[in-house]
Amino acid sequence: MPEDWRELLARLQQAFGPQHWWPADSPFEVMVGAILTQNTSWTQVEKAIAGLRKAQLLDGKALLHTPPEVLEPLLRCTGYYRLKTRRLLALCAFLQREGCLGRPEHLGARDDLTTLRRKLLGVYGVGEETADSILLYALQRPISVVDAYTKRLAQRLGWADARVSYAALQSRMEAQLRRNDVRGRQELHALIVVHGKTYCRSRPVCADCPLLRDCRHGSVVTSGAHHRAGDRVGSPEH
Ligand code: SF4
Incomplete structure (x- = not known):
């Protein structure tokens, strides 16, 4: 899949449903x-x-x-x-x-x-x-959050290399997401975290991942050519 953050949001929404983040009362x-x-x-x-x-x-x-x-x-x-x-x-x-x-x-x-x-x-x-x-x-402001899960997913999809900076990845997301879509950005970050915890872990569980057919890293992992490829990625904060 070529880099497309709106398509990623749609695909993850389809797979996981609404997340309604952030879990807090105020x-x-x-x-x-x-x-x-x-x-x-x-x-x-x-x-x-x-x-x-x-x-x-x-x-x-x-x-x-x-x-x-x-x-x-x-x-x-x-x-x-x-x-x-x-x-x-x-x-x-x-x-x-x-x-x-x-x-x-x-x-x-x-x-x-x-x-x-x-x-x-x-x-x-x-x-x-x-x-x-x-x-x-x-504060309900339209800005994308980039965390370790986001970087790891972007790398594995083939959208970014390991040295991509926070600012660079964020500006690429911002260039594609709808300008004032707060809810979309909230859901995208939540869904990337849920997907990262469920499938795209440090050792990815690619066989059942909803993004497998479009994932460069996943196709390598499932072909058996690169068993320990995921170990290079650090631990997410969440
Ligand atoms: S196919 Fe594997 S590497 Fe690709 S996004 Fe899914 S879990 Fe991550």
């Missing part, structure tokens, strides 16, 4: 999840979020006024918990500076996408994937 919870999911599994993030909710700390104002030594034990299960505590508090301080700590969904309401993304990338601990996850899922 935009602030999406932001917290986007920070906590760095380098850990979603199961651990869910545990931490449940702990924050129980402690009534799933709220920007409450979180900002909580000492790190109280927060750290609640985030321990996500790994790098001291770092993530600092990052969460930095995000809350940023929301406060932007005047929307109590209403995080209003973040950047007057900013265009480029300006808001630049501001987010200036927050301690917020990288491109985290910023774009917040923009797409918490």
Whole structure:
């Protein structure tokens, strides 16, 4: 299949159905999840979020006024918990500076996408994937998220080589996806993750994959010519 992100979305929707991401009750919870999911599994993030909710700390104002030594034990299960505590508090301080700590969904309401993304990338601990996850899922802005699953799939389909940068892959997706289609971008990222966990793992399960007939790597793997080809790809963050 030649590079076609809209066709990929359609094919994955057909195979897996609607995903309705991000699994969260509020935009602030999406932001917290986007920070906590760095380098850990979603199961651990869910545990931490449940702990924050129980402690009534799933709220920007409450979180900002909580000492790190109280927060750290609640985030321990996500790994790098001291770092993530600092990052969460930095995000809350940023929301406060932007005047929307109590209403995080209003973040950047007057900013265009480029300006808001630049501001987010200036927050301690917020990288491109985290910023774009917040923009797409918490703030409903039309921007594609590129994660390890996305890169791996693009490589295996023959659309990108292993050195492709985040920005390069994102701009290629943006060039093909409908301009203001937030829902399509939300579903595409969710579906790529689900597909990556189900079939396109580090050792891919190609025989049952819905993309097999159009996948360059899959045709090599199923022909038996390249048994361990998938081992070169690193672990996804989710
Ligand atoms: S056929 Fe295999 S390598 Fe290709 S997308 Fe599917 S699981 Fe991944």
